[in-house]
Amino acid sequence: MQMGEGVEWALHSCLNLGWIDGAAVTATRLAAFYDLPPAYLNKQLQALARAGILTSTPGPRGGFRLARPLEEITLLDVVTAVEGAEDAFRCKQILRNGPDGDPAVDYRETCVINGAMRRAELAWRRELAAQTLAELRATVESRHPGAPAATRARLTVNRLS
């Protein structure tokens, strides 16, 4: 069970976009920040755009920008956008093949094991939804006061170094 690295890239990119005010930043520019594969990061940002977290504009002067302030974006929003909404534990309803299996029953509702696993995943999601990206940004700024300016300078320069 492993989460795709797109989640990590997306979260860092969203935080960086939070330090840019209004200007659109291209996927290539964001990828160069951490030396990531540009086209693949673009793929993840597309997912964020589909989820309504970012807005994308094509053409020159185009790129991605935040669709809403970081206060209104939770970790769960980003994780769901990139990884999908379905649970990690997917009940295959093997009880249906068991001795008293009933084809008419939806064992995803009745299976005790599935219920316990869903409860655990719910706790995970609850914790993710409790954290907004604005809180993460505040923590970073308190530890590295120069980060906003440095990021803004690096992402809004006219040309890549």
Added chain:
Amino acid sequence: MQMGEGVEWALHSCLNLGWIDGAAVTATRLAAFYDLPPAYLNKQLQALARAGILTSTPGPRGGFRLARPLEEITLLDVVTAVEGAEDAFRCKQILRNGPDGDPAVDYRETCVINGAMRRAELAWRRELAAQTLAELRATVESRHPGAPAATRARLTVNRLS
């Protein structure tokens, strides 16, 4: 991000073993219960045996049996045994490639994003560790009082049907 189905198989098999008193059950028999691939289920049971949840005995009259009562087996034990102990979110430390990246720093400790993700996974693990298989067994027995006898009959018959 998806969890292997071995977890589901392992949990169901452990519950079934909880209704057998002392007798060893072969992987083939347990697989036939839900019409699963026998050799692959055997692989998962091996993982449980390596983790000390089951004991395995080879040869005729061999098979798997619980190493300790269900009261002392948590969901987390089984998940960890089958899926491994490492976190789903693995911080690749992309900050190291960033503007002020320091090769000497372990960003798994300092990265705010990694900290938030680990907190969420901790909540998930905590929930899993809070549930023992004995509690699941009790819930199943309250809903299906005939389950223990039916399972025992099906798993301890001399020949497969």
Added chain:
DNA sequence: GCTCCCATACTCGGATAATAACTGTCCGAGTATGGAAGG
């Protein structure tokens, strides 16, 4: 009848393929730019 022995069948255990998911790359559709032509 009882004991000992051995061939047998059965089990787990790890090594080996087939499949799906994730990672990475490429090219096309569409758009604002910037300069050139015309008034």
Added chain:
DNA sequence: CCTTCCATACTCGGACAGTTATTATCCGAGTATGGGAGC
């Protein structure tokens, strides 16, 4: 000089390979069984 137009360069967006992880299978090492030979 100002306006209009068009060729250009640049962006996202989705379609296309490469690589890793997951799923599934197979065969060998080791053991209790159960029958047969010997006493």
